[in-house]
Amino acid sequence: MFLDYDGTLTPIVKKPERAFMSEQTRNAVRELAMTFSTSIVTGRSCDKAKGFIQLDELHYAGSHGQDIQLNDGTDPFQPNSEYLPVIAEATERLKEAVREIKGASVENNKFCVSVHYREVRREKDKDLLKNIVMRTVTEEFPDLKVTNGKKVREVRPGAKFDKGDAVKYLLQQLTNKHSWDSSRILPIYIGDDKTDEDAFKVLSEEGGFGIRVCKWRKRTAAEYSLKNPSEVKEFLEKLVRWRREQDQV
């Protein structure tokens, strides 16, 4: 199982630092991880995701998959580690560049930077922020790129490594480690945002399926949908119940 965090396990809230997961969802994810191998694939840094989720049973792929930490304590896989200094520099530069925009905030996620505008009220300030981010990255940090999320601009390494690549890597590592028969694996990925689409595409190629969390129909590579994090929690609980019933047969 592969699970995104924000908007999937927790509802979207105004302040990123307050995206806490409910105790019920934590229990559901704990039970899930005891039943199926479970990984979190998130835009947050691994440290932040672990801080919110607080479950050691999980594997974590933070910073949009660029920091992969298995639950066995082996060294993390960080394919874009050479970008760390430039990301740190870009974080400081972007903080300075959007300082005057009321409601803007900049979040360092180790291998990427999120520039948030959810709390920016005026449309012209939102446009200003988007332009500043694009201009700063293009002119001052040509090795980085900008992608869009939910009321956020994500500044990431230019080299390609996305959530889809992270899912491929995790599937390969876990299959080898547990000597799984790959024809008997059914990978499932649940996510709510554009960056999750890279993972949905990989899931189809790998014989699994994606579930997009969205209130209304969206153009997506996912085969199925759930309406909100509360439906996600129910789905995870049902999956665990189903597996346990199968084991009793």
Ligand SMILES: O=P(O)(O)OC[C@H]1O[C@H](O[C@H]2O[C@H](CO)[C@@H](O)[C@H](O)[C@H]2O)[C@H](O)[C@@H](O)[C@@H]1O
């Ligand atoms: O891959 P994810 O786990 O979905 O992370 C994507 C980004 O999520 C967070 O931002 C989003 O959620 C915030 C809290 O609900 C919300 O305030 C913000 O507007 C959303 O864009 C997180 O703060 C980012 O760093 C992640 O990249």
